[in-house]
Amino acid sequence: MSVQSMTTTKTADVEGTLQQIYALAANGADIVRCTCNEQAAAEGLAQIVPRSPVPIVADIHFHVEMALAALEAGVQGLRLNPGNLRKPEEIKLVASEARDRGVPIRIGVNAGSLHPDIYKRFGGATPEALVESARLELAYFEEVDFSDVKISVKASSVATMIAAYRLASETFDHPLHLGVTEAGPLPGGLLKGTAGIATLLAEGIGDTLRYSLTADPVEEARAGRQLLEALGLRERKGLDLIACPSCGRAEVDVIKVANEAQEALRALDVPLQVAVMGCVVNGPGEARHADLGIAAGKHRGHLFIQGQIVRVVKEDEMVEALVDEAKKIIAEGIEARLLARDLSAEAEAEADRAELLDARGADANNAHVRIEKIRRHAEE
Numbered sequence: 001m002s003v004q005s006m007t008t009t010k011t012a013d014v015e016g017t018l019q020q021i022y023a024l025a026a027n028g029a030d031i032v033r034c035t036c037n038e039q040a041a042a043e044g045l046a047q048i049v050p051r052s053p054v055p056i057v058a059d060i061h062f063h064v065e066m067a068l069a070a071l072e073a074g075v076q077g078l079r080l081n082p083g084n085l086r087k088p089e090e091i092k093l094v095a096s097e098a099r100d101r102g103v104p105i106r107i108g109v110n111a112g113s114l115h116p117d118i119y120k121r122f123g124g125a126t127p128e129a130l131v132e133s134a135r136l137e138l139a140y141f142e143e144v145d146f147s148d149v150k151i152s153v154k155a156s157s158v159a160t161m162i163a164a165y166r167l168a169s170e171t172f173d174h175p176l177h178l179g180v181t182e183a184g185p186l187p188g189g190l191l192k193g194t195a196g197i198a199t200l201l202a203e204g205i206g207d208t209l210r211y212s213l214t215a216d217p218v219e220e221a222r223a224g225r226q227l228l229e230a231l232g233l234r235e236r237k238g239l240d241l242i243a244c245p246s247c248g249r250a251e252v253d254v255i256k257v258a259n260e261a262q263e264a265l266r267a268l269d270v271p272l273q274v275a276v277m278g279c280v281v282n283g284p285g286e287a288r289h290a291d292l293g294i295a296a297g298k299h300r301g302h303l304f305i306q307g308q309i310v311r312v313v314k315e316d317e318m319v320e321a322l323v324d325e326a327k328k329i330i331a332e333g334i335e336a337r338l339l340a341r342d343l344s345a346e347a348e349a350e351a352d353r354a355e356l357l358d359a360r361g362a363d364a365n366n367a368h369v370r371i372e373k374i375r376r377h378a379e380e
Helices: 014-026 039-051 064-073 088-101 116-122 127-143 158-171 188-202 217-230 254-266 315-332 334-339 345-360 367-379
Strands: 002-006 031-035 056-060 077-080 105-110 149-154 240-243 273-277 292-297 300-305 308-314
Touching: 002 217, 014 031, 014 039, 014 217, 031 039, 039 056, 039 064, 056 064, 064 077, 064 088, 077 088, 088 105, 088 127, 105 127, 116 127, 127 149, 127 158, 149 158, 158 188, 188 217, 217 240, 240 254, 254 273, 254 315, 273 315, 292 315, 292 345, 300 315, 300 334, 300 345, 308 315, 308 334, 308 345, 315 334
Parallel strands: 002 031, 031 056, 056 077, 077 105, 105 149, 240 273, 273 292
Antiparallel strands: 292 300, 300 308
């Protein structure tokens, strides 16, 4: 799976565009798309492509000349919108040039820009209409013996997008690029994008993806990377912070500690799963799968690695202790850090747990009282 995003700079601004491309690559983007809407943009691409850390795809809409210019600039891919570039002879010309240069093309169908004839024939931007648009474009490509293609059938409606990609996966034997188009700003755009993309990935559909967010494109790249990591489709390269939702047993402000920990650890860019738990009664056990974690209790924090207590620290040192231990794990490894644990920490932690259980009650639902009543009734 590859993560894609798109620059928001003017492509003619070579240095500004490259700066954004490098930021996207650093946050998980494997492919970056740049608009090529004018001659200055094409000339910018000629300077950007050789300096980019990732492949560059030129985004083409209305002008066949810009597609040809982007190929001259050396881009590694084109995206054509069938709803905008409509003349068959122009489509076949671009496909022929791309074929001769070994450059792939994405057929980028969008529900918001369908060809009017297709829109009318299907009564709207239906899943069938989106797939038909891609099929017609692919037929033009096949006429000139060009098959290095990936396809997208995007819609702003999550339900339409899912149905369209399911149909596309049954119709085409080409890679599919996933996305909910025009998903909007955070957090709603992130939710819509995830709902559509994750559903299809879970079904084994999709080869590349893009979150289309009204936000800094770095958010798109980061979201794509994190989604693939969460689904187990990409090795974790960044922080995965898990935290309990808090409850009446919590000894600290879990939300505050989790946010502080996330900010501090994200700056380290550590590929670790880190847990922040609100109490020591259940925390270490519930988060024993985490590489590193901390649980609060008795104004202290129980620092644990893969469920084993390694240190007990003051409450106001919890975040600092997490960051310190994360650095040591990266430098020394988990096994070495477990061997270096404070051997008295487990006894201290157990004493805290026992005291909290005694104070709060291990049996919050009074099950023992209920059991006694059940036994009396049974004896009667």
